[in-house]
Amino acid sequence: MEDHILIRYGELSLKKSNRKQFTMRIENHIKRALKDFKALTFEARGMRFYIILNNEDSLPIVEILKKIPGIYSFSIVSRCQSNLEDICKLAHQLVLEQIKDKVQTFKIETHRADKNFPLTSLEITKEVGRYLFKTIPGLIADVHHPDFTLSLDVRVEGTFIYTKTYLGLGGFPAGSIGKTMLMISGGIDSVVAGYMAIKKGMTIEAIHFSSPPYTSDMAVQKVIDLLETICPYTEYLNINLYIVPFTPLQKAIYDNVRDDYVITIMRRMMYRISNIIAKKINALAIINGENIGQVASQTLESMATIEEVVDIPVIRPLATYDKQEIVNIATKINTYPISILPYEDCCTVFVPKHPQIKPKLSSTIQEENKIAYLPLIDEAINNTQRITLKNKQHFNYLEYSINMLNKNTSELF
Amino acid sequence: MIYFDATATTKPSQEVLDTYNKVNKEYWFNPSSMYNLSVICQNLIEQTSANIFKMLNLKDKFIYYTSGATEANNMAIMGLVKPYINQNKHIITTEIEHPSVYNTFKYLESIGFKVTYLKCKNGIINLDDLKASLTKDTILVSIMWVNNIIGSINPMKDIIEIVKKNSHAKLHSDMVQGFAKIKPDFAFNDIDLITITMHKLEGLKGIGLLISNKNLKLEPIIYGGHQQLALRPGTLDTGLIVSAAKTIRLALEKQDASYYYVQDLANYLKNKLNKLPFIIINAPSPLQSPYIVSISFTNIKGETAMHYLEKADIYVGIGSACNEKIQTLERTILAISLDKERANNMIRISLSTHNTKEDIDLLVNKLQELGSK
Incomplete structure (x- = not known):
C-alpha cells in the first residue's frame, strides 16, 4: 500500500529567488539517481516532490535518497481519496503494519491543505483516533513521546498518510554552488x-x-x-x-x-x-x-x-x-x-x-x-x-x- | 669479414637490441615484486608467451624461459625422468644429438636408466628402429629436428605419430637448428617438449625457450623461488624474454624468403665443391637444411682448414662449438661414416641471408688454394 515517497526540501525554502532553479536541480538529481527503477513516475507540487512507486520496492530507493544533498526529509506515504471513511481504513492498515502486534504509543498529526474538507484538522484527528482505538486493541495515545506518529495530509488530490519519516542529507542540491x-x-x-x-x-x-x-x-x-x-x-x-x-x-x-x-x-x-x-x-x-x-x-x-x-x-x-x-x-x-x-x-x-x-x-x-x-x-x-x-x-x-x-x-x- | 658460422651463433638484429634496450631502460623491475611496475613486467612476459603461442599456433602450453638451449634440454630431459630414477625405465635418443642432450642421456645411463641411442646412418633415424625400440617402459624420446653438424632433417611428422601410437612416452625435440628456418610438416603443438634458442635467429644469447605441455609435470633441476612454476626459479630477465618474441616474429616473417635465398646459395656452393676432388660433402640424408653444409677434406684436418680460412677473414665451424675440446672427433660424422679421418677432417659451412655468392666464390677459392698445397 505504500505507494508514494514524499520528499521535502530544507534550507532551500529560504532561498526564495533561486528556489525554482534549486528544486529543478534536485529533482533532476533524484530522477538520475533512480533511473534504474523503470516503473517510477515523478510529480512536483510546489515545494514538495513525489515519487510514485508503481510497485517498485521502496527500500533500495530509500538508501539512494539518503545520499542526495538538498533533501531535508522524506516519507513513504500511502494515498487514498480525501473522505473520512477511506482515510480511516488506510490509517488502520498502516498502523497495523507499523505496530506488528506490539503495544505502541502513538499520536496523530493532521494537516488539512484542502480547506473545503468538511472537518477541521482537530476533528479529523479525533475521528481517525476514535476509529483506531475501536479497531486496534493495545494502542495507546501519547502526544509527547509517541513511539510513532501517524501523519495525515489531507489535500484536494487525495490524502497522504504515513508513519515513517527519514531524515535526508540536508545541505544544498549537488552542483548548485x-x-x-x-x-x-x-x-x-x-x-x-x-x-x-x-x-x-x-x-x-x-x-x-x-x-x-x-x-x-x-x-x-x-x-x-x-x-x-x-x-x-x-x-x-x-x-x-x-x-x-x-x-x-x-x-x-x-x-x-x-x-x-x-x-x-x-x-x-x-x-x-x-x-x-x-x-x-x-x-x-x-x-x-x-x-x-x-x-x-x-x-x-x-x-x-x-x-x-x-x-x-x-x-x-x-x-x-x-x-x-x-x-x-x-x-x-x-x-x-x-x-x-x-x-x-x-x-x-x-x-x-x-x-x-x-x-x-x-x-x-x-x-x-x-x-x-x-x-x-x-x-x-x-x-x-x-x-x-x-x-x-x-x-x-x-x-x-x-x-x-x-x-x-x-x-x- | 665473411661469416659462415651462423649455426654457432648470429649477430643480434637492431630491432631485437632496441627491444632489449627499451625494456631495460623502462621496465627493468623485478617481475616478482608486488608493486605495479613489477606487474607491468609480468604482463610483458605474459604478452611474450601469448605472442609466441599465437605465432606458433600453440594451445595448452607453457613457456619456460631459460638461459639457452642447453639448459632447456637439461630441464626437459632431467625434469621428466627424475621421478623415475631406479625404476628401470627406458629412454630413447639418437647418436647424433647435440651434447646438451647426448651427454645428459649418457649421465642418465650411468645412474641406471636403460638408453637406446638410435643409429643415424643417413644422418637421420630409421623409423622402424624407433618403432622397434619403444617399450612399455619407455618414458621419454628425445630426437632433434635438424642436426647441427650436417643439417640432416629428421622426419618429425612420422616420429610424432610413431611415438604417440606405440607408447606412452613423452616426446622432446631439440629444434634449435630447424626452428624458424625450415618449414615444419608437423604441428609444434603435437610435441610435448620443444627446445629453441634465440641467438641462432639473430636474437640474443642467454635466452632459450622450453615449450612444454601445460599439464606436463616436470621436476626442477635447480631450486629456488616460485618463478616459472618453481621449475626454473631465479629473477626473470624481462628484457631478454620480451626480445624473444621479437626475435621469433622477425625470423618467422622472413622464414620462407630466407629459406629460398639460402637454398640457392647452398646449391651454388655444392656445385662448386663437387668440382674439388679433395672434398666430400657430408649430406647423406634425403632431406637437408640448406643452412648447413658439412664437408670433409680427404687429407687436411678440419682445425687446420678453419685456421687457414680465418687468416683470410673467413669464418667457418668445425662441429659443435659446445664441444669441450675442438679436437674431439665429431660424433655425428663418425655416426654417418664410421670414418675417424672424415670426422677429423670436417668443417661446417653455415649459410645465412647475410652471405652472398661472392662470399662463396672467395671461400671456394681459398679451399682450392688449401687443397692444392
Whole structure:
C-alpha cells in the first residue's frame, strides 16, 4: 500500500529567488539517481516532490535518497481519496503494519491543505483516533513521546498518510554552488572533506599526487575506491580524478632542500599544481582535508606559508573538527574502512624526522629556489592522467595502467 | 669479414637490441615484486608467451624461459625422468644429438636408466628402429629436428605419430637448428617438449625457450623461488624474454624468403665443391637444411682448414662449438661414416641471408688454394 515517497526540501525554502532553479536541480538529481527503477513516475507540487512507486520496492530507493544533498526529509506515504471513511481504513492498515502486534504509543498529526474538507484538522484527528482505538486493541495515545506518529495530509488530490519519516542529507542540491578541486590523499580526512563539499552543493573534481615506484598503484586504487564511495552523492553520479605523477618533483625537493622544509615545500608544489589544474577546469576553490594542528603542515603558520602560492580560495571543511568527529562521518559514509588500508601515499614516503611547524616564508622561498621547479611542475601536469569514476562502475586502475602500457609497448614485440 | 658460422651463433638484429634496450631502460623491475611496475613486467612476459603461442599456433602450453638451449634440454630431459630414477625405465635418443642432450642421456645411463641411442646412418633415424625400440617402459624420446653438424632433417611428422601410437612416452625435440628456418610438416603443438634458442635467429644469447605441455609435470633441476612454476626459479630477465618474441616474429616473417635465398646459395656452393676432388660433402640424408653444409677434406684436418680460412677473414665451424675440446672427433660424422679421418677432417659451412655468392666464390677459392698445397 505504500505507494508514494514524499520528499521535502530544507534550507532551500529560504532561498526564495533561486528556489525554482534549486528544486529543478534536485529533482533532476533524484530522477538520475533512480533511473534504474523503470516503473517510477515523478510529480512536483510546489515545494514538495513525489515519487510514485508503481510497485517498485521502496527500500533500495530509500538508501539512494539518503545520499542526495538538498533533501531535508522524506516519507513513504500511502494515498487514498480525501473522505473520512477511506482515510480511516488506510490509517488502520498502516498502523497495523507499523505496530506488528506490539503495544505502541502513538499520536496523530493532521494537516488539512484542502480547506473545503468538511472537518477541521482537530476533528479529523479525533475521528481517525476514535476509529483506531475501536479497531486496534493495545494502542495507546501519547502526544509527547509517541513511539510513532501517524501523519495525515489531507489535500484536494487525495490524502497522504504515513508513519515513517527519514531524515535526508540536508545541505544544498549537488552542483548548485559551483565547482571545486578536492585534494585527496587516501587518508581519512580528505574524502570526508570532499563529501562535505558535495553535501554543501559543490561539484568536485579530485586531484591525487602519486609517487611511483615509491607508492603503488594500490594507493591510487584506494583513492579511486574512496571517491567511488562518495559518487552517489554527486549531481551526475561521477567524479573526475586527476592523477599527478609527483616523483620527480618529490625527489628534487628531497635531494635539495633542508630536511625540515621538505614537507612545507612539497605541499606548496601540490598547491601550485592544484591551483593550475583547478583553473583549467574552471574550479573556483580548492578543498582539502586539512585540520588545524593535526600535523606539521597543518599549523596556522604552515597553512599561511603553503597557501601563499595559490590565488583561489582554499576551503578546509574539517579545519576545526576533532579527529573522532571526522572518523564518525567517515564511518557513516563508509569510507573509513578503505581509508585505513595500509598503502603508502606520497605524503608518507620521505617524511623527515622533525618537520618545521612554523616555517618562515622567507626561508621557504630561499630553500625552494634551490630547485628549478617550474619545468618539473609542467612535466607533472603534462603527464597527469584524468579518469572518470562512475557510480556503480568499479574502476580497476591496475588494469587501466596495464592497458595504457600495452598501448605503449606493442612495438616491443 | 665473411661469416659462415651462423649455426654457432648470429649477430643480434637492431630491432631485437632496441627491444632489449627499451625494456631495460623502462621496465627493468623485478617481475616478482608486488608493486605495479613489477606487474607491468609480468604482463610483458605474459604478452611474450601469448605472442609466441599465437605465432606458433600453440594451445595448452607453457613457456619456460631459460638461459639457452642447453639448459632447456637439461630441464626437459632431467625434469621428466627424475621421478623415475631406479625404476628401470627406458629412454630413447639418437647418436647424433647435440651434447646438451647426448651427454645428459649418457649421465642418465650411468645412474641406471636403460638408453637406446638410435643409429643415424643417413644422418637421420630409421623409423622402424624407433618403432622397434619403444617399450612399455619407455618414458621419454628425445630426437632433434635438424642436426647441427650436417643439417640432416629428421622426419618429425612420422616420429610424432610413431611415438604417440606405440607408447606412452613423452616426446622432446631439440629444434634449435630447424626452428624458424625450415618449414615444419608437423604441428609444434603435437610435441610435448620443444627446445629453441634465440641467438641462432639473430636474437640474443642467454635466452632459450622450453615449450612444454601445460599439464606436463616436470621436476626442477635447480631450486629456488616460485618463478616459472618453481621449475626454473631465479629473477626473470624481462628484457631478454620480451626480445624473444621479437626475435621469433622477425625470423618467422622472413622464414620462407630466407629459406629460398639460402637454398640457392647452398646449391651454388655444392656445385662448386663437387668440382674439388679433395672434398666430400657430408649430406647423406634425403632431406637437408640448406643452412648447413658439412664437408670433409680427404687429407687436411678440419682445425687446420678453419685456421687457414680465418687468416683470410673467413669464418667457418668445425662441429659443435659446445664441444669441450675442438679436437674431439665429431660424433655425428663418425655416426654417418664410421670414418675417424672424415670426422677429423670436417668443417661446417653455415649459410645465412647475410652471405652472398661472392662470399662463396672467395671461400671456394681459398679451399682450392688449401687443397692444392
